[in-house]
Amino acid sequence: SIMIEETFLRILIGGLVVSAFAVLGDLFEPKSFAGLFGAAPSVALATLVLTISKNGKAYAAKETHSMMAGAIAFCIYASCASWLMMRRKLPALAVTSGLIVVWLLAAFGLWFIWLR
Numbered sequence: 001s002i003m004i005e006e007t008f009l010r011i012l013i014g015g016l017v018v019s020a021f022a023v024l025g026d027l028f029e030p031k032s033f034a035g036l037f038g039a040a041p042s043v044a045l046a047t048l049v050l051t052i053s054k055n056g057k058a059y060a061a062k063e064t065h066s067m068m069a070g071a072i073a074f075c076i077y078a079s080c081a082s083w084l085m086m087r088r089k090l091p092a093l094a095v096t097s098g099l100i101v102v103w104l105l106a107a108f109g110l111w112f113i114w115l116r
Helices: 002-027 031-037 039-055 057-087 092-098 100-115
Strands: none
Touching: 002 039, 039 057, 057 092, 057 100, 092 100
């Protein structure tokens, strides 16, 4: 059916794009940047291409704004986690688990202010 075909197409495109970005990440120094070229940005791009083709540009714009809000919320989360682990020497599992609340608050706050 159409839903199965679309899901397969998303998986295929996402996998190809993730692989391409992983290869790009291996080409650059330092190797720690390889993760930046990983799954999330490439899957987001593949999803947006399919969303535009199926639902149009206006819908894809809303999806893009939601992705941007999630990325901003993640940056807040990652900055707090990095600061706590490096400055306070707290265990990673405790910090990252506890800060999920910060990520959710930031994401829902941005949604409430910007996307609602």
